[in-house]
Amino acid sequence: MTAMLRDGRLPDALDEAARVLRAGGLVAFPTETVYGLGADASSDEAVAGIFRAKGRPSDHPLIVHIAQGARGTQALSRFAQPLPAFAEKLVMAFWPGPLTLILTRQPGVATAAAGGQDTVGVRCPAHPVAQALLAACAAQGVAGLAGPSANRFGRVSPTTAQHVQAEFGDDLLVIDGGACDVGIESTIVDCSRGVPVLLRPGAITRAQIEAACGERLRSKEELAAPDPRASGTLASHYAPDARLRLMDAAGLQAALDVLGAQAAHIALWTRTPLKIRSQRVLARRMPDDAPTAAQQLFAVLREFDAAGAKLIWVETPPDTPEWEGVRDRLDRAAA
Numbered sequence: 001m002t003a004m005l006r007d008g009r010l011p012d013a014l015d016e017a018a019r020v021l022r023a024g025g026l027v028a029f030p031t032e033t034v035y036g037l038g039a040d041a042s043s044d045e046a047v048a049g050i051f052r053a054k055g056r057p058s059d060h061p062l063i064v065h066i067a068q069g070a071r072g073t074q075a076l077s078r079f080a081q082p083l084p085a086f087a088e089k090l091v092m093a094f095w096p097g098p099l100t101l102i103l104t105r106q107p108g109v110a111t112a113a114a115g116g117q118d119t120v121g122v123r124c125p126a127h128p129v130a131q132a133l134l135a136a137c138a139a140q141g142v143a144g145l146a147g148p149s150a151n152r153f154g155r156v157s158p159t160t161a162q163h164v165q166a167e168f169g170d171d172l173l174v175i176d177g178g179a180c181d182v183g184i185e186s187t188i189v190d191c192s193r194g195v196p197v198l199l200r201p202g203a204i205t206r207a208q209i210e211a212a213c214g215e216r217l218r219s220k221e222e223l224a225a226p227d228p229r230a231s232g233t234l235a236s237h238y239a240p241d242a243r244l245r246l247m248d249a250a251g252l253q254a255a256l257d258v259l260g261a262q263a264a265h266i267a268l269w270t271r272t273p274l275k276i277r278s279q280r281v282l283a284r285r286m287p288d289d290a291p292t293a294a295q296q297l298f299a300v301l302r303e304f305d306a307a308g309a310k311l312i313w314v315e316t317p318p319d320t321p322e323w324e325g326v327r328d329r330l331d332r333a334a335a
Contacts, residue, residue: 004170005161008129008177011136017175018136021046021145026053028150028164029133030177031125033098033185033202034157034298035164036065036147037172040137041079044112047146051112053168056153061115062146063186063231064122067134068096072124075143079103079110079120086213087191093212095124096131098182098203102190102228113146119192119228129177148231149185150174156240156301156333159183163302183295184325188230193223199230201324203294237332240301242267244312244334249274252313256281267309269300282307286315290322297329 006013008030017027024046027038037053039046041064051058066075072095076083080103083091087101105120114120122144125131137145149157150164158164161176168174187202189209197218198206206217220227232238247255249272256263256276263278271286284300287293304312314330317323 004172005165005174005176008132008175013175014133014136017133017173018140018142020173021137021142022140024049026050026172027133028161028168028172028174029130029145029147030127030161030175030180031065031130031147032127032180033125033182034159034180035150035161035174036145037150038065038145038147040142041110041113041144041146042142047110047112050146050148053172054148054151054153056148058112059115059229060234061117061121061229061231062113062148063100064110064113064120064144065130065134065147066122066124066144067138068124068131071135071138075138076122078143079106080122081106084191084194086196086215089213090189090191090196090209091124094204096126097124098126098186099123100186100188100231102188102192102199102230104192110144110146115229117228119190121188121230123186127177127180129175133175154234154237154239156238156305157185157298159295159298163299166302179299181295182291183297183299184329185232187325188233189217190228190230192228193225195223197223197227199227200233201328203291203325205321205324207321235332236335238298238329239333239335240312241305242309242312244301244314244330246314246316246330246334248316252315255313265308265310267304267307267312268314269304269312270315272315282309286317290317290326293317293323294326297326301333
């Protein structure tokens with residue numbers, strides 16, 4: 001363990017992280033989705049450090065993470081204007097959890113985190129270490145943490161503390177909370193235009209959202225006003241160093257048959273067993289259930305990059321609602 005990796009179960013580690021954040025520094029922290037790169041969301045100067053560290057455009061907004069309970073209620077009022085009734089229902093159903101709500105921002109607060117927009121993304125994470133850190137920050141006057149994924153902009157998201165260290169080295173304080181349970185970023189629902197609009201799929205499905213809020217999810221095509229910019233919604237995102245391609249099982253087998261024993265520097269992530277004639281092909285089995293596949297997705301892509309793969313061939317996930325979040329990440333990674 002290096003000097004900048006701290007065990008998130010230790011109160012001293014959380015107090016140290018809260019002090020760094022209060023002073024305007026950056027700290028990587030675990031959530032149930034992926035590891036975040038955190039800064040004081042109320043400090044535009046501190047948030048600017050996130051954009052510099054990631055190489056992220058400053059107009060691409062971040063998500064503000066808040067504590068649960070009374071502190072979270074106060075923080076939500078600080079960053080966002082009063083919620084519409086359907087958004088309140090989503091908060092009651094899914095917070096803490098992997099759901100981000102795009103809300104109308106309070107004027108003069110979290111301008112940098114919002115990318116200059118009049119809306120702001122807010123989430124209450126479920127990870128116990130994230131909640132302990134947010135509570136420690138709140139005790140020191142930091143109401144919320146702006147926290148995009150703790151990786152270079154557009155690249156594969158980190159799901160372990162070691163992934164974060166591989167991105168940023170030992171100069172960044174990283175709070176270790178183990179491997180992330182969900183493994184892909186939060187579902188994002190825009191609540192700023194009077195009706196719920198799905199901007200990014202995730203572990204919480206369309207059906208669950210509609211059942212909880214009692215309204216149909218709209219698409220951007222149904223609304224005259226353009227979607228607010230939101231984290232992780234660019235066409236190309238979550239990309240490994242290797243070139244990623246999605247194919248069905250028949251296409252994968254045909255491509256392997258053409259290359260035969262000469263196939264090299266290729267990594268496979270598939271549910272269907274394939275005949276592989278080359279020992280220079282790295283194969284991993286994709287789980288049959290979507291939640292486990294989501295949990296493994298980014299770790300598998302990082303493993304393939306570390307192994308020196310030049311091409312990553314992935315079997316296209318099923319076109320079913322529970323797989324939508326995984327399909328979304330793979331589509332953007334392939335773009």
